[in-house]
Amino acid sequence: MRTTRAAAAGAVTVSLLTALTACGGGSPMGGGGSNASPKTLTYWASNQGASIEVDKKVLQPELAKFAKQTGIKVNLEVIPWSDLLNRILTATTSGQGPDVLNIGNTWSASLQATGALLPWDAKNFDKIGGKDRFVDSALGSTGAQGQDPTAVPLYSMSYALYYNKKMFADAGISKPPATWDELIADGKKLTKDGKWGLGIEGSNPSENVHHAFVFAKQHGTDFFTADGKPDFTNDGAVAGVKQFVDLMAKDKIAAPGNAEYAQNQSVSDFATGKTAMLLWQSATANLKSQGMSEDTYGVAPVPVQSGTPGTGTQTNSMVAGINLAVFKNTDNLDGALKFVKFMTSDGEQKILNEAYSSIPPVKTAQADPAFNTPADKVLKDTLAKSAAPMPQVADESQFETAVGTAVKDLLADAAAGRPVTTDSVKAALEKAQQQMPAK
Template identity: 75%
Template structure:
């Protein structure tokens, strides 16, 4: 899911047992035995604004109606509202037929029992599971269970660097390791720029960064049987390394501790910051008036060597999935709509519009997904990205550990020391807030 667009997942406890009462929003004007001729669709806000999303999506929905006779009633829901809206729908009976979900929510929402299971038979109705990239399928639900959703847009983190600021600072090539990031950041600071941007108040982005650093230090934050494991040596090292970009390396401006979604991107496009670690940022940069040739894109950094599996994972598998409520009154129509949105043609159209990567293999063959801004993302998803823990408590993980990182950034911004002991104490407090197993 997009890190910048999920600012407030944490107020909700997804491990509650939710009732999935009468969620289908499709309606018709005929008798109760007729299939509804209208599907309701909650789309996540992927573009620079809700209006942009409507302009992107509505022509495609009109195309679907022309092909099938099924009208799709669109509502674009802001990320800050989406999860709460979904949970309310599972209990109120007032919800959509089809909806977008952040892929990190898949296992949590699956545990609610509200979503249609995508077993082999359901996948066959939309062309088969083998059409999808493995990394995208890895973020569709708990291991060993049928997926709760279907991949729609795939994203990955990359390091974006400001070409003019790099040239002014005498940085010859973009960094590929964390040591090189720090060295480049210090050269940028010497020229009066910020080295790299973070968003200390963006809980989801905090999680995405420390999850990847955790992988690089051999930590997963959860044990194989799904128990929280936030205080391992690797987890402590990961969080400390991230916060130390401000606390010790001094390449992050103290004000970044208060930054929420997209504020670090604004600093980058305005030339105040030389680097930003972000997922699929090209469309946002364009919307903010930054020319495509003003920045470069390279794979996100690792500790040493080249990105890959194991300790050289350099991104979480980010993205958006499509799900269907079990109680839709038009399952057949909902499946047709998911198949339509996952067709090669629509995958090319929609992912081009949003600067994301199609999770459908054949759609990735379009040259548009092998350009300077997209090739590193595609490569990362294929070779060096890992899915966030697919456990029902994932949203609580984002909340409690994301908040711990936020508090540590606040300590660093205030000039107070951030030590291994202080990091461990914050993570221990976070672990105590998790459900006991």
């Protein structure tokens, strides 16, 4: 999920989420739903572009095209990431929501547990062309294993390392770093004259938890046990979080002020030459909107410990993206399914993913030459070979908030010059685990 997307998934109150899960996973939305006319649909879209107005310019022509084809008018609301999850959760409990909506794919299992979303069984998948149209990595972030998904992939993204070509050349660096040791060494060469080696969005819990997840994977572990129980203080998780925070605390290649960044400031710093490297999801459209030409920066895989990305301990991204879901209580199920089929059609997948510099999760659309730029190749290769889905457990959203906030607090310590030790990292993660719902 993300970019202006970035203010994202973590920005939700734990109390609301806990209340939701405490209801036994919730019950299906009852009553008449939000829409009494078979000729209209209400669609909540996530803010994917540089602004809500940009999203409207992208989406309105496509919604008009759908209306012309089907006679069904789509009422669009683009919702900021800071509000989206709370809006969805309120809708699941009140029964007053849209017919179709975007969700961050990391929320899939949590929202599935509410019982409010339409399950995508074989019958429903057949109505949009079949489940096998979608790439496996995207399907892996659509709900809990062993259950019918309650969302369909719409946009796929992954993290990559963006680097400023001129700043690298001026520092005598000939290629992007492949290992973290190389990144730190390069970052130290680039941190000078008021400029910094790496940008971090330290006050954004969503960004933080994504990095924490990836670093833990690279240390051979996860934040949950095989049976879905929180395990935030295992040695690998602690080591992974400390390694990430140390980019500011010990290695000092990220500016202390980055600990306060939460709204794309690290992207702006990279676009304006204040930092030389950026770890970000599918950043091309965001950088372009800020006036950065594609020929001024390179895109490489996120470093791993060994230098060769792959599965397991060489994971270098979470499977990022946006899914499309339907509220089970819609009064226009037929229209909603037609809309999902339209949005995931090859033609629309090309238009929408080009607009957002994301990758189509539909196999045939992903193969289109339009998605063969150097940046796209890195993202596609990462998604195919070295990205892992965030934990598909019912408490995933609480995990994002709790761990993302713990990392935010640790980065604040680093920025203030307070020591960040293995013990302090473990204590922060233990506090985060205590915030998880009791079972």
